[in-house]
Amino acid sequence: MSNSPALIALAAGGTGGHVFPAEALASVLLDRGYRLALITDKRGAAYGGTLGKLETFRISAGGIAGRGKLSALRSALELGVGIIQARSILKRIRPAAVIGFGGYASVPGMAAASLAGIPTAIHEQNAVLGRANRLLAARVRRIATSFAEVSHVEARLAPKLVHTGMPVRAAILAQRDNAYPEIGSEGPIELLVLGGSQGARILSEVVPAALARLPESLRSRIRIAQQCRPEDLDGVRRAYGGTGIDATLDSFFADVPERLARAHLVIARAGASTVAELTTLGRPAILVPYPFAIDDHQTANAHAVEDSGGAWLMQQDSFTPETLASRLDSLFTQPETLVRTAQCARNSGRPNAAQALADLVVGLIPNESGA
Known part of the structure; x- marks a missing residue:
């Protein structure tokens, strides 16, 4: 290995599900002494944290799931321009490896790296291989996955799969050693409702109505923190007025890791980041995809x-105040079920996902044994 640390490029952009694992990986690689660069689209200007500190190159990137001939043509043109831009950037910075995190913002950089013969890998956050990653899967050397089983992967590509898990924020890992909180027979019940980055109207409509249907003996014990759209x-x-329920409501909680650690039960969407955080901490959840x-x-x-x-799935079309109230009544009166589910969630978690993903990326670099 040369005296100069290797440069690794990250191709990422778009929603939090694509950006959070890139952020976690960047922190690990920087700690190991590697140099990093970020290839993204115009949205990359808004990144803070570790990604916001990296040398950043912005390129054109067209959506790949657009509908209509005009939209498809515009996307194809933007993608072509993005690949040309990315090839120029890669020639200039000469990365030892490039890893992409899905979403159309990653496609030009990953395609250009593949054409240039640079070692590449992609990370898939969900249990379904995303459309951008499907375009790239045959070209890259490794496909890191958050879940043990991922659909829409061609059989011939199975040898490329490596189950690393979904990297989570350092603030989540810091809560990992907090045991599942004990539920007393008369003590408070901590309920957390998360609707994803934009909130979820269905949760705002159903959860209060369901809790109002619970017997007063349970309602008086519930302390709920609920994320809502503004x-x-x-x-x-x-x-919640008149229900006797202690409710904290906001459109954004800055202390989600701490609230997750305190929660006896979480009701949430089933985005990749949310699922990874729940399983890392070992908190039972009702998931409404x-x-x-x-x-x-x-x-x-x-x-x-x-x-x-580690969770209960409730499809949105059957997620009604009546069905949710019945489920909550059963769980809150049989807390041993929550304890058992919390342990199963924890057992399925991958707290070392960021380290495992870093190992995979470093393993792509010829003659590299670690920084």
């Missing part, structure tokens, strides 16, 4: 956790 906050406050996600990947994520015994 436009839903007033309505949810009114819904977003039904309009491309390829219904949230349902696949939720099924994977439910199959491990």
